[in-house]
Amino acid sequence: xNKIFDITIIGGGIVGTAVAFSILxxxxxxxxxxxxxxxxxxxxxxxxxxxIHSGLYYKPGSLKAINCATGRELLYSFCKENNIPFDRCxxxxxxxxxxxxxxxxxxxxxxxxxxxxxxxxxxxxxxxKFEPHATGIDGLYVPQTGIxxxxxxxxKYAELIRNNGGEIKTNSRLSSVxxxxxxxxxxxxxxxxxxxxxVNCAGxxxxxxAKLFGVDPKLQIIPFRGEYFKLKKEKEYLVxxxxxxxxxxxxxFLGVHFTRMINGGVEAxxxxxxxxxxxxxxxxxxxxxxxxxxxxxxxxxxxxxKYYKMGFQEFRRSFSKELFVKSLQKLIPEIQVDDIEVGxxxxxxxxxxxxxxxxxxxxxxxxxxxxxxxxxPSPAATASLxxxxxxxxxxxxxxxxxxKKL
Numbered sequence: 001x002n003k004i005f006d007i008t009i010i011g012g013g014i015v016g017t018a019v020a021f022s023i024l025x026x027x028x029x030x031x032x033x034x035x036x037x038x039x040x041x042x043x044x045x046x047x048x049x050x051x052i053h054s055g056l057y058y059k060p061g062s063l064k065a066i067n068c069a070t071g072r073e074l075l076y077s078f079c080k081e082n083n084i085p086f087d088r089c090x091x092x093x094x095x096x097x098x099x100x101x102x103x104x105x106x107x108x109x110x111x112x113x114x115x116x117x118x119x120x121x122x123x124x125x126x127x128x129k130f131e132p133h134a135t136g137i138d139g140l141y142v143p144q145t146g147i148x149x150x151x152x153x154x155x156k157y158a159e160l161i162r163n164n165g166g167e168i169k170t171n172s173r174l175s176s177v178x179x180x181x182x183x184x185x186x187x188x189x190x191x192x193x194x195x196x197x198x199v200n201c202a203g204x205x206x207x208x209x210a211k212l213f214g215v216d217p218k219l220q221i222i223p224f225r226g227e228y229f230k231l232k233k234e235k236e237y238l239v240x241x242x243x244x245x246x247x248x249x250x251x252x253f254l255g256v257h258f259t260r261m262i263n264g265g266v267e268a269x270x271x272x273x274x275x276x277x278x279x280x281x282x283x284x285x286x287x288x289x290x291x292x293x294x295x296x297x298x299x300x301x302x303x304x305x306k307y308y309k310m311g312f313q314e315f316r317r318s319f320s321k322e323l324f325v326k327s328l329q330k331l332i333p334e335i336q337v338d339d340i341e342v343g344x345x346x347x348x349x350x351x352x353x354x355x356x357x358x359x360x361x362x363x364x365x366x367x368x369x370x371x372x373x374x375x376x377p378s379p380a381a382t383a384s385l386x387x388x389x390x391x392x393x394x395x396x397x398x399x400x401x402x403x404k405k406l
Contacts, residue, residue: 001193004183005032005167007399008195010174010209012040014150015376016201017157018388019395024164027396031166032193033158034186036173036205041154043279044203045381047346049228049259049267051242052076052086052146053379056093057254060113063362064379067390069115071383072144078385079148082156085262088146091242094127094136096330100246101138107246108140118143133238133332145242147262150381157384177212184213184369196403199395200372204278204349210365210372217374219351219359220297223278223290226270227318228343231258235339239266243331251310256327267343268328273318274311281345283318302356351375364391369402371395 009020012035020033037043052075055068079086095104111119122130122139130141158168169191178185186193202209207217231238244257253272260266277287294300304311317323325337351359351374363375371394380387 001191003030003194005193005195006030006403007032007197007199007395008184008186008193009033009199009201011035011201011203011206012037012154012158012168012170013043013045013201013203014041014154014157014381014384015203015373015387016199017154017161018384019199019201019373019391020161020166021157021164022385022388022392023395024161024166026392028165029399031161032195033161033166033168034172034174034188034193035168035170038171040158040168040170041151044346044349045154046151047281047344048150048378048381049270050147050149050262051259051382052088052148053382054091054111054116054142054144055114055379056107056111056116056119056142057247058110058114058379060110063387064360064377064383065114067362067383067386068379071379071386074385075148075153075382076146078156079153084148084152084156086146086148087262088144089241089260090141090143091145091244092122092127092130092134093140093142093244093246094134094331095138095246096136098137103246103249104138104140106249111140111142116142116144131240131243133334134243135331135333147242147260149262153381153384174209174212196369197395197399198370199391200370200374201376203376204347206349206372206374207351210374213367213370213372215365215367215370215372217365217372219353219363219374220293220299221278222294222300222303222350222352223275223280224348224350225273225275225280225345226348227273227345228267228269229321229324229340230343231266231268232339232341235335236266238332238335238339245331251307256324258328258331268340269324269343270346271314271317271324272348273314275347278347278349280347297352297354299352299354299356303352303358306356348377349375351377362387364394366394366398369398371398
């Protein structure tokens, strides 16, 4: 292709499309978005539980907290304006023993620090008013939480990108890069694209894309598969909206929970199992390259030494429906093994530093004529319009300062 693009986005998930949409709202540029898969939102965006997060869990002042608060309200408004179905249904967090009340107190304090108005403590009796089949000794109601279909949101971003003159190419996996000093030349299996500026929003492949461009990401993506069950149709009455446990502060995951889906049905999960392929949605999925890279990375072994007990428990639960149900029974005691069936799965791109530290916040790295989004953890989908604007502002400023007009 002879055309020279001003800006190219690599990655067609919700973050990549939100960045492209934000750029085109602000600046008239020749923009290209490249997606490796046949469709947009094929991985993390299209395989999550569809929750619009409140911002309850995040450290006040962090990029996650700031962008979640702003992005949540922007997303609700966007969905309303574009007729995308959503439900601001709220959720409850349930403490099932005395040991969890301290953590619930901290969550309530953090929620208030993050500006959540209307969060409310619930007694055991009040829990039943929100979720008649849930049981706990203490609880917290969070009204800002909602549900949506993030594939629908991403496709609307894509429609608006095209309406504003942007181009989107699917089935376009980046294989190599050349730099002639003025242009970056991006090669896929079928095409060659010339661009002045690149934004890496490649999710599960973000560290590898950074390396293709000669940038040391100083982290590695470790994939964790989250497996879901779903309630059988005749048992969906057990859950009205969203029921979460009090998360164990020692671990980086929220624990199995119940989520009503915007398109119907109720999911139960996920667990958090180390995957042996970056896009490994099945237990049998295996990539020799992914496993070798993981095992050779010093941070992996340091993480494993810290979390091996939790990891073993998650593997056991992955292969035992009975153990999975036992976890669910802490929230809804009457649920039984026969009440659930196998659902879908998603893979979380967990960024890990060489010292074994899990990267918990957004990690965005700038290089000459490039911006690399190396870590975009939950609530990236909720915060997509806000984080998209943040990255867009960064890109436009760098583009103006660094790019020669050809």
